[in-house]
Every structure is written in C-alpha cells, then in structure tokens.
Amino acid sequence: MKKPLILVTNDDGITAPGLRSLITVMNKIGEVVVVAPDSPQSGMGHAITISDTLYCKKEKIDNGPQIEYSISGTPADCVKFAIREILDRKPDLCVSGINHGANSSINVIYSGTMSAAVEAGIEGIKSIGFSLLDYNWDANFLPCEKFVEKITKLAIADKSENLVLNVNFPSGINEFKGIKICRQAKGYWQDKYDKRISPLGKEYYWLTGSFINQDEDKESDEWALKNEYITIVPISYDMTSYKDLELLKKWKLNN
C-alpha cells in the first residue's frame, strides 16, 4: 500500500521544537511535506495574506526524510500554498502543531494552529491540530508522541469526510488519564492592557490577560484537561448557530 501523504504545518514557525516533534512522529506514518511559517504566527486566527506578497523558501533543518518549505505568511496561507503550488496530489491528512500552548475552549478561535487544520478541512482534507498546554520553547513533547501517533493512525483509518480535530495535551503530567472526546468549553479571556511610554514619549499598549473558564461540565475540554486527560474536540467550520435560526424566524423582518 502507498504511504499516506501528510502535510505538516504549525503557527510557531518552522524551527519550533513542537513542529520537530510532530515531524518525527509523521515520518513513521507517511510521506511528509512540511510547509510552515518562516516566523511565529500565534494569535493569527484564520488570517490570510491578501494585501501583501508571499515568499516561499526550500528548507533543510534536520536530517529527516521530510521535504520542507517555509512561507512568509500565516498558517492558513501555508495550507493554501502547499495545496496549490507545492504538492502534486491532494494530501491524505494535514497535521498542525504541536503548538507551544493551549488551544482548548475559546482559544480555537484565536489559534493559528487550528486555522491551518480548519483550512485543510475546508479544502476537503482530514486534519488534526495538536497542542500542549505549555508555552515554553523547551517544553517536553516526548510524552505526547505515542498518542499523536495513535490519534493520527485512527484519523487516517476513519472513513468520514472533512474530519477536523482539535487535540490538546495537559502539561506537567507523569501519566495521562486517557483520551477523552469533548466539546469546546465556554470561556473567554479577561484581557488587560499594559500601558507603556515609548522612547519618543508616545503611549503604547501590550495585550495581556488571563483565561476565564465558564464551564465545569464533564463533557467540556477544560474539565478533562484539568483532570489530566488528553482531549479531542471535533471541529465544525459551519458557524451557523442552528438554535438561533428558529428564534430569528419569529422576528418581524418583512413587514
């Protein structure tokens, strides 16, 4: 049987250790092409580059068998560019990550990692975004690798179309409790702006803040991560709120 073609990307940039860990695992499973941003793209959401130019550069970063390119754009740009300009056939899977930091709960909306997975889904390609709840550049991705391999193989074997998965690993854990299928927890960021003065005397701001979880339900990803489970949330890019459709049909719109 022909090896599956796997497109690998991320949002922390092509040199990130989390990406190297993901490449290591994917090299065991398939033929690997890496198309990743040339610089960190965290918090880029589903941004695409339409008012600026894109550059593409062939890269050789380690001694693995994978082929690699860097792109001067966002994670969603990387997926689009890979499909249209680099790959000679449709990939069997797109994986993104392993992200240095959480993409659970509402973070999926801000996440460059997950935007790459969603972009692949829109293009009809199965995809998985992987994230570790540790923002350190030297985070330990090793304990994740056997689970990344397991989930990836199950996803490849699955017959359903347009599967997009958001996988998060808790950090600082000796042994994961297991893998849990979850829904996105309700939550938001309690933002703060740190005001400073530039050398020229101009006020400027840094966005900071902390995540507020509003959801204690055992089916939510936040509960499962707090309880040392690896979480999988299946993702939809149909953003229609079906429950609100019925509500709106009662509005007197056309008289």
Place this chain on the structure above:
Amino acid sequence: MKKPLILVTNDDGITAPGLRSLITVMNKIGEVVVVAPDSPQSGMGHAITISDTLYCKKEKIDNGPQIEYSISGTPADCVKFAIREILDRKPDLCVSGINHGANSSINVIYSGTMSAAVEAGIEGIKSIGFSLLDYNWDANFLPCEKFVEKITKLAIADKSENLVLNVNFPSGINEFKGIKICRQAKGYWQDKYDKRISPLGKEYYWLTGSFINQDEDKESDEWALKNEYITIVPISYDMTSYKDLELLKKWKLNN
C-alpha cells in the same frame, strides 16, 4: 429611556465609506463610540495582536456626534481594547462594517468584519456584522441603510443573550426581495497564486482566486443572495462539531 451604547468597528479601516454609512444609521439609534483599525484589515480572520504593540489615537473624521478612536491593530483588537480601555460601561450592541465585499458562506471564517462581531459575542455583547457584496471603495451603501436600521432595532429589542448576526446585502439591486434568515452555504475558495519576479530577481506570489459555491439549497445564504434577498445568518463561536462527537466515541482510543 437611556439611549443604547453602540460600539462601531470594521475591517476596512476608520476612513472607509462603509463605516461612515454604518455610523450615520447608528447615530439615529444610540450613543455611538467608534473604535476601528487605522489601516485596512481584510482577511485578518480572528487575528489578535500579541507579539506587537498597539497604539490608540483619538480621531475626528466628520461632523457627527460620535466619539472615534483608531487602533493600530485588528478588528478583534479594536473590540477588546474598546471594552477594556475606552468604554465606561458594557455596550448594548456592537456593529461591524458595512464591509466592502461579501462575508457570506465560508468567508465568515476569513472575515475581519465578522471577527469583531464574534469577539463581542464572546464578551457577552450582542453584535451584528454588515457586508455589501461590492468590493468598490465607492460602493453605494445608501439602499442598505434603512435595513441596517431595522435589523439593528430588532436585535436591540431581542431578549436572547449572545446573539451574533452575519448580515449580507446583494449588490446592484434596484429593490431587495426581502430579508431571509439563512444558514451558511457550503463553499470554498479555488485559490490561485500569481507568481512574479521582484526587482532584485526574487520570486514572490500574490494570492488570488474565485469562490466556489457547493450549495444550491434554498436555506443557504448564497442561494438567497443570488435571488436578491438580504441574508441574516446567526453565528455560533462554539466550533464543536456535535455530529462528529458521536462518531468519535466509537474510536478505540483507550486500549
């Protein structure tokens, strides 16, 4: 009764004619504060600025009663900054637009206009993104205004929480057929990359392409827009694919 406090933003930038049209309507309905990007932010999706600084500037662009600020960031940044640093109370409504161009179907994912509305929703603020299917800077927004007013008043009067609406207006129409509640049509962009050579001899690319609608259903927004209706799609920022939850529970994950 106290006038509702309305936060107005967009993704085409603070000087865009579509924003001016939206401000005109909102000044009839409430107390208006504009916090909009200082430069065009189309295609920014739900990007937020976390690796760079933000500047905020008080603006006076026309003679209306509204208060205005520009932000050196994305539409989602504008909403976050407005709530934390500018407004002295939670706004009753956030409106974004009127966008120069379509945000129907999958465009909602790439849209800066809609990311502002979604960000407000996450913060527990009712919101509406308005878009006209005309990319011209001098597009005619006048025919939209009475419908923008009507939909805004209905949204303010509605008692439900966290309502986020995606409203699109067909263009080049003498008279709209009416307003139709829809779901997001299935579709994607058939991207193309226009390869060019820089003065220094380096290859670079521009993203271009055309939208492919994969959905002829009469409940979809694409069908309604093609048939000259104004469309309203209610938006959810819970991206869980509930139908795939059941599928995944059949996977042999923990043995």
